[in-house]
Amino acid sequence: MALVKLTFKSSTSYPIYINPKMVIYIRRDPNRTGIHLAGGGGEGGVFVAVEESIEEVANLISAQPDR
Secondary structure (H helix, E strand, O other): OEEEEEEEOOOOEEEEEEOOOOEEEEEEEOOEEEEEEEOOOOOOOEEEEEOOOHHHHHHHHHOOOOO
16 A cells, blocks of 8 residues: 655644555646545545645655555
């Protein structure tokens, strides 16, 4: 299981755990980068806005070793 730590818009740090059953969508709105975490089929989930740019988020996630 990989661990990515991002800075939420609420100015707090919060770890996001990523596992093979989770689908991650990164999208950029006009004023924020958003992370949508969903189940394996893409249904449900939660959307959060973070301070990091979409490029930083993608790099952090791709840099995590597979476990």
